[in-house]
Amino acid sequence: YVKGAREVIGRISGEYNIAEGETTEDRRFDLEGVRCVGACGLAPAMVVDGDIHGDVTAESVLKILEKYS
Template structure:
């Protein structure tokens, strides 16, 4: 087991091991493994990619190719709270751009960035299918509807 990476604790490594163990024999399971591994570690440091490549017996270049292809996977550390503002058409029409603008202005992060204190990371995401609540925003899995540029900062205050 590799244990030379600062970002990944011993417990994380053993969880990653069991993820690999669970799916190693299933053809096509790479994306599932990556999703579950990201749930454990939070993002993909180089050591994790190489470890999964070895464990799944898939070239590391292919693993990186897959990680960098899908927007679910992150190559940079995330914040403690992940803000996902829906940028689907309905939300866009109803002001998602302004919502993102306000968050960016307040916390000094652009889309895809994380605040220095790792409190928030901000993403504009594809339609979350909650168009009835447009503009919608998902924070750590909680859906917030009818968000406006004015109300968004108040919502964020609750997350530290």
């Protein structure tokens, strides 16, 4: 997985107690690992509610997700 994406997924999994392919209990988030969101130059990238976030790290991902609560 590109540029630390595995660590980002691990951080989300641990914080929200979900695995890839699952949805949080409150149905706020789905966690899906994909190979491409069309933003290779920003890898690792994630999409939340249609917004693309690039250069995501295990340290920054939770702060990004807090904006969607």
